[in-house]
Amino acid sequence: MNKRFSTLMTAGLMMLGALFSNANAQASGAGVEAVTGNVKDFSGYYLLSDGTNGFLKGKEATIENTKFTVLAGTVQDEFAANATIEDEYFWTIEPQLTAGTADGVTVTGFKFKNKKTKAYLTMADGTSLEPTTKPTITVFSWYDTYDATDGFKKVENGADLMMSTNGVVLSSGTTSLSNAGTVDIKPYRAKAKKVEADELNGTRGSFSFKAAGLETSIFAKNIKAFNVSTITTGFSETDVNKNIPAGVYFATSWGDLTDDDITTYEDFVKCTFIAIDPTTSLSKDDKEVKDGKNLGFVEVQGDDFNFYTASATGEQQSKNTEVYVGNAAFKVETSEAYLADDKYSYAITTVGNIRHLTEKGKTEQKTSASAAAIDVVEINDANKLTATVGATAGNVFTFGPNPISKVTRLLNSTGASIYNIRFESGKTEAEDEATEKGKYLSANFVTGTDYSLVAQGSAVADLNTPLYQFVISAVDTTQNIVTFRNREAGYEFNCELDTTTTAGVYYVTSATKKSSAAQFQVITVDEQGAYTEETAVGLTGKTITLIPATVDKFAGFAVRGENHDYIRLAFAKDANAEKLYVTVDETIPSAPVLAKVSDEEAAMFELVRNENPSYLKNDYVMLDDKGKVKTMSGKDTVAYYTYNIRYQVNNQDWYYLDNSALNLTQEQASIVPGATHAFIIKENKNGSVSIMDQIAYNAKAIEFKSATEKAGMSTAGAPYQNADAASVKLYIAQDVYGASLEAVPGHVAISAENGGYVSMDENGDARIAIKTAADVDLTFWLDTADVDATLPSFYISKGVKDAAERMYLYYATDSATYVGGPDAKNPYKWSNGATKLIFKAATLANSDTLVTTAKGQTVKVAMKQDADGTQAGLANFRFQIFKASDAEDAYVVRCGVQFLKNNNGELTLTSDVKDALRVYADAQEAPTANEGVEVATVKVIAGEGNVTIAGAQGKKVVVSNILGQTVANTVITSDNATIAAPQGVIVVAVEGEAAVKAIVK
Template sequence: MNKRFSTLLAAALVAGGLSANVMATDIATTDLKDGQFIHLSTATGGTTYLAMDAKGDFSTVDASNWSGKINSLLGALWQIKLIPHTTQAGTTYTYSFTNRLSGQMLSVNLQSNVVGGGRAAISAPTAVAANEIAANEKGGNTEWAYEAGKGFYAVKGDSIFTIGTNVSTGCLTFAAAKLTTAPSNTTMYLGEVSDAAVTLKASDFNALVKANAGRLFFTDENVSSTEKNVLTANKWEAVDAKMTSGKYASGGTDVLFLTNGKEYKNRMDADMADATTTQKEYLLVDYNFYDPSKEFNVLVADTIATEPTTSDADAKFDDRTVIAKHHPATAAFTVTYYIPNDSMVIAPAYVPTSIPVATTLEAMHTALPTDGEVAAVKTVVDYLKAGVTLFSVQGKASDFPKGTKFAEVKKFTEEGATGSAKTGQDLIDAVKTAIKGITYSETAATKKKQEAYVAAVNKYLTALNGLEITTVSDVSSAALVSTSAIKDGANYVDGLNVLTVAAVSPAKQVVIRKLSNTKVLTIGEITSATETNGNLIATIKTSDKDATIGGDATIAEGLYYIIDAEKEESAGVANKYYGLYFDESPVNPANYVAKAQAFNPFAQYVVAKAAGVDKGNYTITNRGDKNEGWQGVTNVVDKDNNIFVIEGDTVQLVAAEDVDADNAYIGFKYITANDAKNNKFTITSAADVLEGQSIVMTEDSTLKVAAPEDEVLYTLVPSDEKEYGVEDALKKVTYTIMDADSAFIIYDATRGYVFSNGKHATKNGTPVQFTMIAVDTDSTFVLYDGTNNKKLVVSTQYKTISGEDLDARNDMFIVKPQAAPASYKSLPKHVRIQAINGDYAAVNAKNQAIAVREGDLKADAYDNLDFIFWLDTAHYDNAAPYTYYITKGVKATEEVAASRLYMWNSVDSVAAKDANKELPYIYGTGANRVMFRTASIMAQDTLLVPTLDAAAKIDTVSVAAGKSADGLKHDVKAGVKNFQFSFEFASKDSENEYNIVCQNNNGKNYVHNINGVLAMGPKEDAVVVNVLNVSAEDEEATGNEAITTDGVKVIASEGQVEITGAAGKKVVISNILGQPVANTVLTSDNATIAAPAGVVVVAVEGEAAVKAIVK
């Protein structure tokens, strides 16, 4: 800290007062205590406070009683830390402030971005005014000086930075200036929090316990090891309810029910019929049980008669309490929160009232079955019941004083009326005698009913054992009685009578009671006497950490997989997802995967520290879905294994070191636009039982998977790339699926996914844009329609394909480019064609195709350049072999003009004879030769070929005979396929080994090497060749693409061709189809000739023709 800041701090002591009401009276800095909670009020004594949400965004909130607004309260609570500094004036303090809700420290970057100091306005993604800050800033300053009237400030270099609040926008205000004293800033004060209790609603309670997954704690205390603390052993969630006199009532008092989430099959539904719903366990006070000394009631988790509601109780509410172990109201609590020490009080709202023992005995008699009753027994049982009723009737104090035992007192007649002939035991014995005298029916069914009746009577007799007066009657009240089994004042449930309750008075709360040698969980009344005696511990907290709200975890920022490390779903209930990896893929309804997936961004998380902290508070954001993850206070569970608690979830972090973090297309099928354009694709099922079966169209245009005879190919049309994920760093592409007829998949509301009736057009439906999401592996994909939020699923029975909701099972598909073509694929280029025996294809003086080696005799011996050919595209269709024109340039001479020779299968000329009546196109015993013949391209499937007869003319040769499409309507001959060749793989096991195949498909269309002569024949024994690339030097020297003769130079420019060094020579310029566009004799060594844009062929007399590109 610099010296000038220390001097400023010495003046930062301001007096203030304390208050317990809602208004945040200013706190004197001298009264601040390390770790206490305060408000940052916007005015002196103000009731509007600076708040922060869970993400760290700023706002302002107005003071209230906070009931139902606990998140607003927590966001407005700041825990202060005092940072001492020794100055000449003594010890002064700066302060840091940690938000109770977010766990982030108030953090602002001490940086200006406008001249003179301050912040410029921000327009996007959210508009923020100039000199305002909307969210906590990571890595900023967290230590602030404070003076009332000057607010918070910090010194950096020669500048003082101040922050305040703008009540209208909820933002922090920011200012920076070169000053020597802190400027006035009256928009931020230290405010005292209220010590008034906040009555919690269910949402409030759940927000408070969220950080520790619903767990509660007693401060530094717990029950003895031999006891169970049901409160701290479970994870609780509050449910709102309203009650009046212990019954649900829409206009009743607010109460909370706390459930641990365990569920059971209900015994009966609301109409007392067979179970149709479930019952949850709730925290309740078990008034049915006291300890032997009657000092405490046990708290338990158990089901109740009817589930809590804020509506009126159903008509069967009372009836259900008859059969219940606990009245629903014994699970009703009020919960209050105390802001200053961040604790809560849980108080029971109702206590059950005891059922009079006489009432229970009366109900037992009434419940005796009538079906199967024995008349003789019934008579004496009714006499006995009359005596029992008389025993407790009002106004009989003189006959039955306190302590009178029913069995002994002789105050009854034989019929149970008032008299002196019989004791109560005599009446009981009369029943027993009658039972002994029963003659049971010989009919089994009747006898069974009689036996059931007798059993019920005996149960009634047993209940009367020990019947005595505990409170005598008077003229207006009946006596109170007890029996050996049923005690007066403790008879809360008998299974015969409706349960009743009363409000707890005096008020009690959940406590740990210290007994002589143990500590137990119970309820107790907190008074000054009991507090002094110290036998009740009542402070319940939402965390087991100390006073600080910051976490203790230290995690390296980076990319991780996250494992669910929560062993129990609730107390005693195992978490079935324990040990699995979290996955937020939109097509994974379980949201878990069994192992780390380096290809799946939805199973990867980016971990970063929150603003203003160096540990203990992190954001864990799903890489693929930035709306999923965790944030806030983070605490260590197991440091060695990277296990932490955040937002109440226990998670284990595993560094994702195997992820290609630079791959923006991770997780989805990505096909480059060029690959999508130049390839067709197979889409097959990845299921084992459907292996290799493709998506196909049925007769009604719907989809299914099947195994057709021929490979089914689709065109995938990609959409524009879309950014997504953390910081929009990832990219994905959707695809339209089209078949060979350009029908595409659409979604029909009635029939589901179908192929369109026609090509891409609005009238034929909107193409579905499928996202292909990697599932299970990086090469198996779920086809997901984000527009209709459905995915393609295959019927296991019928193999039909339907669109199902995202919670359905996944069916994966394999999407691949068409299998590697069976032929050589290349753009136009120069190549050498070499047989695997070392011979090269070449052209002899008679334009015959031969196989020779360098140095073999001709006029000047064959050299390297004689073996170079130009492959020009004939067909480049993905669904067929790639075919080429194999050509060679010929220089112009005095006798011959510059031209190109095209490789030609002479099959259509095998009968032709030369002047010597020989067959020049036949070699050996009938194999037609491979020749090279002058030609030029008119169109892709059409050549202009000079004839070989005496009356030379030019034939138009195409795929089939007919008339030309131009205005001349001249004849077109068939036979162009004799000029088209492909290089088909000779073996699946060898690379770059091909057969040369003519496309006329006559059964003898494979090139053979017969003693150095290339001729046509069947596939068997066809020559096997390698297609070799040509070096740049050789390519230049061929003369096919450039003129290298001394003094001659061709330069293509915009709309013209410049030729230098060729004065007096004839120049012919042709377009790519071979049509002349210029034919002239140059009169200058620097000539310019107009030419159309595109590729042209320039032939200079005496030189090889070259290609040039005119702009």
């Protein structure tokens, strides 16, 4: 019966209270006690007896297909202390009410419901305990008048009867019915019994308590009870005058302990326990601390208790906020009499005396004269859970609703439920013997043939990345099981979670991986920054917080420019340490090496981002608009780009880094960089990167091969394994040079630091003109390319008189290779063998395509060759202009990975930045319409329907339209030849001269 009902029926309570007080005889056996005084609450179960001859026992009977509770004939005479009493002997008592004239209700009797059969006691008149026909009386009651002294009586017979004519007769071991010699039936209850830890923990291994009248309390956390034997040895200092008293201890964290018993100090200190706070009274009266009244509670780590016994010296006794270990040693009792809604309620007292302050604000503590008991007390109009010395314990505790009542509460209705998982159990790294507390769960590769789970601190854990995020991929709503899946590694484990008093914080009741216990390793970092992987421990028994994660599908992976992105690779112990840079011996370019070189001497690699990202896809579950669970297959997406890492030798031949042996493979027509040349770049929180071949537990990553001053790289690294913090890490070093020239179209004159200007001579070669001031002939057009790249590029061009095309600065390595032959006879090489920078006639179709001539044919030039005839080589037309590191205002000009160099007025490229020409970019006005120079002695003049070529007598001339179709292919026989040509843009290629464009009207 619940409290609300009993409050409504005050009259019935008073009557029953008087009836129960008429209990002069004590029933046999030390396991029961008579109920005396007014009964204030009907909750719980009672035994019914005459006090001498045994107890009423119910049993189920089926009469005419209807189930009833009737009395059993054979009964128990007595119950010994701590005896197990069968449910058939326990009854609830409910009043039989009728309308009254004075108080509104009159109690005319009481109903008895049996705990075992869950049905009311009933029988018909007669002597048989079990009627043969369906009874007309369906409720077994005491009837008629009420007497304040004798209880309920059947007046005409002078004794309690169970029916209209007959009553119960109890004799030793038997129950019968008779109309004579009936006895008064009085209530008893079972005495409280001590409850051990294993009974509290149950099959789940842990539990929580709900305190009556309170929404929450410290006991509502997930706790595990331990039976602790008296422990006298093993303490961290001396064993003299120290012990841990026996009792039941309530742990809020317990490390790797799975048993219900603690017998050693070593196991005891693995736990954090609930204890009575010796310093805090929950009432406003400061005096109550001195009296040990209404004290609060505190959590104490096992090795932080004061273990000194009463025989210890005064200095050793607990003081200030120290907590004596006896303040956490409890005794738990319960009885079938204290049952509400079929749940046992429990009373908790300390095993022995406790210690508390002698007065609030003082430092001394005293030992109490008696044990303390826990109860819910109303203080300042609010219920509070307190402990009071010498009080009677209240049966206020019942088992709390630990498990998540619905795992669907963890799910979103708008998409995936993705969490960071932080540990709340254990100790932090700031404490001795650091464990998992404050660390974050992640997937990693430690040992074996699969990912593992690890707990890592915030210095390493990047919570925005998928490696530290877990999506709920499935739920079992019947068993309350939730499946977490690591978004990057795909590692799944199943959890049963218990709620705690804090929102978002859960106790892991069980955690499994493929039917085995899910384990994790704690990663600790010492003062020197060295990582240590602790022994794997079970995830079961830990307390975690589920933190909704911020999701970015590319988080944790490099997203670098689509265009040129030049990098250097460096190895170092940390971001501020001396670095080893990757270099390439261009005489043997297939083998990159490490050397202690300056950053400017490091090899410049180009990252070429593959066009389409790759994806990791995970299933997840969510709630539909009706609150039902639905599975979204492969809808949680992690994305990353792969990159080719390539190096150009002499701005001509490209070599691609292979991801298996880390060789550089020269690009050839038969070799197309693919999977064996693709790298994934993971960005670590410490600024380093893991450049790896795949997303897998056995992925290979670039690492420093050895500790020698010069050594190669290897792919022996494991990106998902924690390297020691003192080991060498890989960094991507961006350009150390200053800011780029502003990436906007314009006009500039480029002056050399040591005098003169970049210019185009009469043959189209790039030289330094010895002039002291810029003029129209020294002004170039700048057109921008890949403006979103790390360093944008420019096209540098100059107009030509009477021609539609422009002359574009071009590194002539392709032309020099095509012509071949001795350097002295190669028109694209200087006399010293260096490849020229020349100006080549072309038209800028768009920022990624030029139209020019090659091998006498009009061609499109882009970054990559394609099936439509577009040729590669545009990189040789693109130039970066950015501040030099050793000059405040000067710039350097780079084409690919090489720098503009002045060699006695002749311009070429060099791979050594120390030899780079320092220049100044002086903004100029737009050149006039008459700008330009003649290309050698040949002139091309466009007319209406024709083109006139002057100065080309005896030379072969090819005229093509913009699509590359040949219009004329002939040898000019006159010095001023006119050739018919279609309207529009044409390209004229004269033997030995650069091709030019013209517009025919």
